Amino acid sequence: MQKIVSLCKRRGFVFQSSEIYGGLKSAYDYGPMGVELKRNIIHEWWRAMVHSREDIVGLDASIMMHPEVWRASGHLASFSDPLVDCKVCGERFRADKAPRAEPGSEAIITLSDKGKAKLALEKVAKTIGVELAREGKTLRGAHASDRGYVCSNCGSPFLSEERQFNMMFRTNLGPVDPIGRAVEEVMALIERSPAASPETAAELKTLLARAVTDSAVYLRPETAQAMFVNFMNIVQSNQMSVPFGIAQTGKSFRNEITVEHFIFRSCEFEQMEMEYFVPPGEGPKWMEYWKSERVRWWKAIGLRPENLRLRAHEPDELAHYSDGCYDVEYKFPWGWDELEGIASRTDYDLTAHTKGSGKKLSYFDPEATDPETGKKGWRYVPHVVEPAAGATRGMLAVLCDAFDDSEPSEEGKPQRIVLRLRPRIAPIKCAVLPLVKKDGMPEAGRKIVEEFLAAGINSSYDEQHAIGKRYARHDEVGTPYCLTVDGQTKEDGTVTIRDRDTRAQQRIPVKAALEVVIEALRKG
RNA sequence: GCGGGAGUAACUCAGUUGGUAGAGUGCCAGCCUUCCAAGCUGGGAGUCGCGAGUUCGAAUCUCGUCUCCCGCUCCA
DSSP: OOHHHHHHHTTTEEETTTTTGGGTTTEEEOOHHHHHHHHHHHHHIIIIIEEEOOSEEOOOOOOOHHHHHHHTTTHHHHOOOEEEEBTOOOOOGGGSOBBBTTTTEEEEESSSSSHHHHHHHIIIIIIIOOOOOEEEEEEEEEEEEEOOOOTTTTTTOOOOOOEEEEOEEEEEEESSSSHHHHHHHHHHHHHHSSSSOOHHHHHHHHHHHHHTTTTEEEEOOSHHHHHHHHHHHHHHHHHHOSSEEEEEEEEOOOOOSBBTTTTBBSSSEEEOOOOEEEHHHHHHHHHHHHHHHHHHHHHTTTGGGGGGEEEEEGGGGTTTOOOOEEEOOOOOOTTEEEEEEEEEEETHHHHHHHHHHHOOOEEEEEEEOOOTTEEEEEEEEEEEEEEEEEHHHHHHHHHHHHOOOOOOOTSOOOOOOOEOOOOOOOOOOOOOEEEETTTHHHHHHHHHHHHHHTTTTTEEEOOSSSSHHHHHHHHTOOOOEEEETTTHHHHHHHEEEEEEETTOOOEEHHHHHHHHHHHHHHHH
């Protein structure tokens, strides 16, 4: 993994955001190679999901939406989980997932070793004023509070207040600074009740929350909601008939509790989501269809089958909106992890937005038979099957899968690294290299690049350093073909074409080389 | 967020008991070069992560802070 991160920086795929200022956690910038790779992956997705079929149309919605969208979808509620800090071991955990403990029952605190237990003993005595008894690394004598749970790490009942932790990024729409309003509220409150008291604190909290949330909008935590909200617009403007899908790619934002594994989990990430609307009852059928379709696609962009698997969600890990979910998982260097979730969202979202907005979000099929009346013509709320893939994650998986440094290195030479990317997603399709920088070779080379560019093939001309170094550099960014211009080129118009994976070279006319590259792109 | 490790040039790393900052690779300019990162000459490059403290003097010792990596919790 370290090698991949290092290659990404060295060759211009991914840089850490704001690096010269010390970097910003969990934010990454995509360099010249990275932007090509990511766009190519997203483009392949769009081609597979939208352009190569008639039943799916695209959408590009704004990132900020009406705040009621998130209330209706359940994100405002389920993204604000009550978090608690343990005063003994410092662990932060979700109150609703903590171990239950009968109020008043003994709570045994277990630390990782005796030293920590000793320190904890003193800490509890000093800060909380409770004397406990120590036996090795466990502390006895504490009792569970009437909250009914204890620390998920050490078992202590000495906990901070529950705090809401909103996973959505909140900002404020409008030119009026909410801080200004908050200040006014505070000043008014001080005048009303100058003494500090728990009641004043509670009132202050309410006032401040209102000052901030009145103009609050959220950065979308998923692109999906825009597709539900625009359901009727799209049905009516494009005469879509069920089953059909709406596809969208774009950035989403989540305040993750932890960010990790390079670009794998970051607060700002890019999604490729599609909502497929089907008649009630046909959900399972389409789940099966999209499961195989999506795995097929990941293989098509180059991931090895042995590194891909489908995993069914356990009932207890299903999201609030879902009655069935499969993850497409990839075997990353740190283990199996999720690339895409294929979820049956039932009619949850359309129903929720019907309730939230008061607008009817349903579909009328004049041909279908209404199962209740037995008559022709059926109005229903479609069910949704959602393949939601991570573009950012996809790119990391592609990089991991293509990365190859297994070739034994020769004495005294640096390790050869090759990115074995499929031609279609490779940032540069073809590099044109003059063997030496003289005898008209640079001019001939540039002419060839122009020809390739005119044919719509992203190519690059490179004359720096010795030929071997240039080959190595292009191997590292995954360029599938290198054309080398030599002395013979100006005599008979031929070049040598070098295959990245085999390093085999062949002398062919420039025109034939163009055909080879075009054919490779056609195949994938 | 907690525990463990790390941060010195673009990269990989040296740097002695505290005494003015080093190498290789890369990069830039020029020369030379006819096929897989090894030629020659010259050049630029470092707030030693950041901020305090101890000291006559800190890359080196202490504290704080930020960032990254490895383990625990959730998502695409």
